Amino acid sequence: MAKTPPSTPTDAETASEQPTVGKGRPTPTRREKEEARKRPLVTNDRAEARRKARAEAQAQRERARAGMARGDEKFLPMRDRGPQKKFVRDYVDARFSFGELLIPLMFVVIILTFIPDISVQYIGIVALWAFFIVAAADAVLLGFQVTRKLRQKFGEDRAEKVRWYAAMRALQLRMMRLPKPQVKRGQYPE
Structure with missing residues (x-):
């Protein structure tokens, strides 16, 4: 077999073997940099931009909803923020409240009003009002309990007014409360 003579390096090969000084290319001018950064303020495809903005807003709302839950x-x-409000939420969620049953009872009374017998309707309405009074008394009692517990935990002068907040949470069905209950029944906060 015949040996091939070594080839002579071309100018390009010699240039690649030599170390480059600096970055190896000219510095871009200001005009070139500005041209590279230019983007239109409003896209040409407005429908696509609208779809993208709508999808982004929907994703942000979903993150906020999940975070709130x-x-x-x-x-x-703002009305739900702070350690005292968290304490109140946990305290209300740990106990059973009569107010939780108020909405289902109202639904039953509405069904009873369709029965033509006036005595059944009357009994349903009286039972609803009696239960409403019991639920209101329970909410007032809860307000006093929560206020006393807050004063014990956070101090007499630092306790916020949370009776109405506690009562409104206690009157909601447990599964419909927002933020969702973080404790089980009977698991009172310390």
């Missing part, structure tokens, strides 16, 4: 402080409205 979890009880994440960042996503809670």
Whole structure:
């Protein structure tokens, strides 16, 4: 077999073997940099931009909804923020309240009003009002209990006024409360 003579390096090969000084290319001019950064303020495809903005807003709303359901402080409205409000939520969620049964009882009374017998309707309405009075008394009692517990935990002068907040949470069905209950029944906060 015949040996091939070594080839002579071309100018390009010699240039690649030599170390480059600096970055190896000219510095772009200001005009070139500005041209590279230019983007239109409004896209040409407005329908696509609208779809993208709508999808982004929907994703942000979904993150906020999930965060609020979890009880994440960042996503809670101002009325639900703070350690005292969290304590109240946990205390209300740990106990059974008569107010939780108020909405189902109202539904039963509405069904009873369709029965033509006036005595059944009358009994349903009286039972509803009696239960409403019991639920209101339970909410007032809850307000006093929560206020006393807050004063014990956070101090006499630092306790917020949370009676109405506690009562409104206690009157909701447990599964419909927002933020969702973080404790089980009977698991009172310390």
